[in-house]
Amino acid sequence: MQRGKLRGGIQFSCPPTGLNSPFEAVPPPPAAIVPLQQDQGGACVPRVKKNDPVRVGQLIGESPTPHGASIHAPVSGKVAELIKHFPTLNGPAAPAVVIESDGLATPADPPAEEESLAALGAAGVVDFDRLTVPLAAKLEAAAARRVTTLIVNALDIEPLLSSRGRLLLEQTPEITEGIAAIRKRLDLRRVILTVDARAGEAIAAARAAWGDSVEILPLKNRYPQAVDVLLVKRALNREVPFAQGVRIADIGAVVLDVESLAAVGRGRPLVERFLTVAGREGHVKNIRVAIGTPIRAVLEHCGIRPEAGGKIIAGGPMSGTAAAGPELPVTKEVAGITVQGPREVVAPVEAVCIKCGLCVDACPMGLMPFLLSGFSEKGMLAQARAYDLFACIECGCCAYQCPVRIPMVHFIRFAKRRLSDRGGGS
Numbered sequence: 042m043q044r045g046k047l048r049g050g051i052q053f054s055c056p057p058t059g060l061n062s063p064f065e066a067v068p069p070p071p072a073a074i075v076p077l078q079q080d081q082g083g084a085c086v087p088r089v090k091k092n093d094p095v096r097v098g099q100l101i102g103e104s105p106t107p108h109g110a111s112i113h114a115p116v117s118g119k120v121a122e123l124i125k126h127f128p129t130l131n132g133p134a135a136p137a138v139v140i141e142s143d144g145l146a147t148p149a150d151p152p153a154e155e156e157s158l159a160a161l162g163a164a165g166v167v168d169f170d171r172l173t174v175p176l177a178a179k180l181e182a183a184a185a186r187r188v189t190t191l192i193v194n195a196l197d198i199e200p201l202l203s204s205r206g207r208l209l210l211e212q213t214p215e216i217t218e219g220i221a222a223i224r225k226r227l228d229l230r231r232v233i234l235t236v237d238a239r240a241g242e243a244i245a246a247a248r249a250a251w252g253d254s255v256e257i258l259p260l261k262n263r264y265p266q267a268v269d270v271l272l273v274k275r276a277l278n279r280e281v282p283f284a285q286g287v288r289i290a291d292i293g294a295v296v297l298d299v300e301s302l303a304a305v306g307r308g309r310p311l312v313e314r315f316l317t318v319a320g321r322e323g324h325v326k327n328i329r330v331a332i333g334t335p336i337r338a339v340l341e342h343c344g345i346r347p348e349a350g351g352k353i354i355a356g357g358p359m360s361g362t363a364a365a366g367p368e369l370p371v372t373k374e375v376a377g378i379t380v381q382g383p384r385e386v387v388a389p390v391e392a393v394c395i396k397c398g399l400c401v402d403a404c405p406m407g408l409m410p411f412l413l414s415g416f417s418e419k420g421m422l423a424q425a426r427a428y429d430l431f432a433c434i435e436c437g438c439c440a441y442q443c444p445v446r447i448p449m450v451h452f453i454r455f456a457k458r459r460l461s462d463r464g465g466g467s
């Protein structure tokens with residue numbers, strides 16, 4: 042198969058130790074905090090009130106749109122509180138439901154078997170790309186454009202994270218079921234698995250399960266190739282002119298990650314996550330954790346103690362978002378958990394661009410990061426937009442390479458947020 046080459050990006054040398062770390066179940070929390078907005082589809086409408094009894098998988102927040110993703114109880118017990126404004130990771134505050142667990146994990150009645158896209162939304166399944174989007178909405182767009190190629194993404198989004206590669210090994214049957222379910226919804230002629238070339242055991246498991254029905258494409262570690270728009274280039278050797286408004290579905294493909302596919306394959310509402318937790322000095326664990334579990338409880342389970350002056354990142358150090366504190370819960374938007382010590386935290390600096398061009402060489406989207414960042418910092422939003430601000434995937438390669446440590450992604454995100462608030466988003 043002919044592969045496309047990734048422009049820019051960074052090859053990290055960290056060993057893939059997490060691929061050998063089996064998922065450990067974190068005990069369900071005594072109280073789960075479940076925000077009612079956990080993806081780009083908007084806030085869900087509460088469907089429970091204080092003191093209502095709930096079971097695992099019961100609907101507690103309903104999507105306001107037909108192909109949005111609803112939200113379900115991750116533990117059984119009773120609703121202790123409805124919070125009106127709870128901070129979310131990537132957007133404005135949203136309502137949240139606090140559930141006091143009875144420790145019994147009593148399941149709700151299973152949903153009726155249904156093949157509609159709306160059923161995936163009702164089960165709360167999302168796609169875990171750079172931004173978390175409702176899976177049904179993504180598949181609806183794919184069906185409307187008669188997509189025929191499915192790219193199964195088992196590549197982890199950051200070098201320190203390894204949950205996708207591990208999930209491919211541990212949940213091959215569920216992922217197989219998920220692919221079969223997508224085949225019923227899309228007229229697929231080709232399925233390609235992209236996977237870290239170092240995940241030998243997982244690749245062998247996939248080969249044994251799928252034979253020739255899935256093309257397997259092992260890829261050398263190169264950040265940030267796991268982002269959908271770049272993966273298409275790697276797998277199909279097709280450029281997606283993202284800045285011109287072209288989307289992956291327009292070229293006949295859809296990329297779905299293995300965690301989404303496993304969730305589809307399980308056929309139950311999405312109430313748990315499979316994540317990597319990375320601490321200092323190569324301390325890496327893969328965990329299976331109920332949504333709503335405070336990050337603090339996850340870190341305690343993993344034996345990681347955050348230090349004063351350090352940082353907790355939802356995701357990885359390159360593209361993750363700093364968590365406001367350890368009491369924030371795991372949600373569908375959390376791509377992993379990374380804990381940095383005070384010496385690893387890159388402090389913002391006042392610096393002037395020396396026009397070295399390293400950020401341009403590093404940018405996998407072919408952008409001019411120093412211009413985007415400079416315009417964004419100065420509030421010249423129209424100019425930043427004219428230089429394809431919204432094509433930036435916020436991978437952080439530019440800032441990582443910058444010798445004077447200009448926090449470019451910070452400025453770019455800020456400009457995007459301001460333009461979106463004014464209704465001028467992509």
Ligand code: SF4
Pocket residue numbers: 403404405406407408409410413432433434435436437438439440449450
């Ligand atoms: S400009 Fe955006 S896409 Fe380009 S390297 Fe920087 S963060 Fe990544």
Ligand code: SF4
Pocket residue numbers: 393394395396397398399400401410411439442443444445446447
């Ligand atoms: S890497 Fe930093 S200093 Fe060099 S051109 Fe880019 S922003 Fe300027």
